[in-house]
Amino acid sequence: MHVLPVASGKGGVGKSLFVANLGIALGQAGKRVILADLDLGGSNLHLVLGERRPGKGIGFFLNESGGNLKDYVQNTQYENVFFIPGDSEIPGMANLSATQKRKLTNQLTSLDTDYLIMDLGAGSSFNTIDFFLLSGAGTLVTTPTPTALVNGYVFLKNTLFRMLHSACPKSSPGGKLLQKLEKQSANMQRVYMMDLLKEIQEVDPKSYQNYMDMIKKFHPRLVLNMLEDPKDADKAYKLRRSCQQYLGIDLEHLGVMYRDELQDTALSSGLPILVYKPRSVLSQAVFRIADKYIQFELEEDQHSILPEADYGDDSFETAEMEAQLDFQSKIEYLEELLQTGALTMGDLMETVKTQQYEIQQLKKEAALYKSKVVRAMQQGFIG
Ligand SMILES: Nc1ncnc2c1ncn2[C@@H]1O[C@H](COP(=O)(O)OP(=O)(O)OP(=O)(O)O)[C@@H](O)[C@H]1O
Numbered sequence: 336m337h338v339l340p341v342a343s344g345k346g347g348v349g350k351s352l353f354v355a356n357l358g359i360a361l362g363q364a365g366k367r368v369i370l371a372d373l374d375l376g377g378s379n380l381h382l383v384l385g386e387r388r389p390g391k392g393i394g395f396f397l398n399e400s401g402g403n404l405k406d407y408v409q410n411t412q413y414e415n416v417f418f419i420p421g422d423s424e425i426p427g428m429a430n431l432s433a434t435q436k437r438k439l440t441n442q443l444t445s446l447d448t449d450y451l452i453m454d455l456g457a458g459s460s461f462n463t464i465d466f467f468l469l470s471g472a473g474t475l476v477t478t479p480t481p482t483a484l485v486n487g488y489v490f491l492k493n494t495l496f497r498m499l500h501s502a503c504p505k506s507s508p509g510g511k512l513l514q515k516l517e518k519q520s521a522n523m524q525r526v527y528m529m530d531l532l533k534e535i536q537e538v539d540p541k542s543y544q545n546y547m548d549m550i551k552k553f554h555p556r557l558v559l560n561m562l563e564d565p566k567d568a569d570k571a572y573k574l575r576r577s578c579q580q581y582l583g584i585d586l587e588h589l590g591v592m593y594r595d596e597l598q599d600t601a602l603s604s605g606l607p608i609l610v611y612k613p614r615s616v617l618s619q620a621v622f623r624i625a626d627k628y629i630q631f632e633l634e635e636d637q638h639s640i641l642p643e644a645d646y647g648d649d650s651f652e653t654a655e656m657e658a659q660l661d662f663q664s665k666i667e668y669l670e671e672l673l674q675t676g677a678l679t680m681g682d683l684m685e686t687v688k689t690q691q692y693e694i695q696q697l698k699k700e701a702a703l704y705k706s707k708v709v710r711a712m713q714q715g716f717i718g
């Protein structure tokens with residue numbers, strides 16, 4: 336089974352949209368897929384799937400004694416796609432007890448399926464991070480806005496802290512160092528990860544080695560959503576550089592998804608965009624990402640035979656090229672609408688005008704965020 340956790344630092348960046356449509360794409364490719372809504376307290380994956388009345392879900396399962404998660408797996412209207420609802424009345428992940436978490440993870444990982452895709456709540460609660468770490472290659476969704484990028488970075492940093500904690504037993508020198516640090520600084524975000532690692536390596540080589548063994552298996556993947564312009568694709572490089580420089584990890588770029596107005600209509604008609612407009616640029620981007628997951632699957636199979644397999648091409652360069660191609664497709668689509676008379680020149684001018692206004696507003700907002708981020712960086716918040 337391939338476990339695909341999908342997380343984000345900031346809310347509203349498109350996790351649920353991505354999870355639902357990716358599931359449908361993999362289902363169409365003949366894979367059996369279970370989508371699990373682990374955004375407890377804020378579950379809405381059913382809406383993106385067009386299921387108005389989800390039955391009992393994970394929240395109910397957690398609160399019954401015993402129980403079998405298999406009984407909560409529902410059919411969807413989509414081929415090969417199954418669904419486990421969340422339960423919005425149940426408080427968020429932050430409130431799960433250790434026993435509940437164990438019960439849930441044991442049963443999730445023993446479900447019978449090709450893919451288990453988990454829609455996690457936004458943010459870095461301990462439980463969310465632990466679900467993210469059920470795979471070494473969880474997917475982080477972000478948009479190109481400065482807040483979403485910083486929050487995405489912070490999510491990864493918190494995930495590394497969690498790994499570090501688990502690598503350093505409480506009574507080990509490394510464990511004691513972490514406890515001391517936590518007492519001293521209320522905000523662990525200010526701790527410079529690479530320095531901390533150096534220190535742990537000196538005082539506690541054994542725990543350091545534990546951590547390095549974990550890091551070797553940690554290859555988070557990135558999806559950059561809601562692009563407006565091919566230039567937005569550059570933001571992924573910035574995130575990658577911060578991760579390399581300050582966290583000592585590299586990301587794999589799965590690809591970009593442009594903002595698509597058709598999504599609003601798809602959502603209000605209760606249809607995932609992949610079904611509503613399979614040929615839209617957004618749907619095509621999801622299909623392309625689904626193909627990459629399937630490719631990883633093939634590579635994993637090859638791994639056992641060819642452990643030294645060479646991953647020549649750079650996922651970031653590929654994603655940047657795809658961003659340019661998608662933009663081209665968007666323009667071609669507009670041209671087509673003009674030619675077929677579905678859109679008049681007047682409509683187009685009107686749209687361009689409103690977009691210019693929105694872009695100006697966004698630029699102002701971006702300048703404000705930028706100054707905030709610079710300030711945060713100066714205060715050592717990032718890194
Ligand atoms: N590429 C896109 N183009 C247009 N609209 C989008 C796109 N991606 C997401 N949206 C819209 O943005 C909103 C937020 O998306 P979604 O609910 O998937 O985010 P989320 O990360 O799951 O949010 P939450 O953290 O609240 O669970 C939704 O209305 C969705 O339809």
Ligand SMILES: [Mg+2]
Nearest residue numbers: 350351374379
């Ligand atoms: Mg969501």
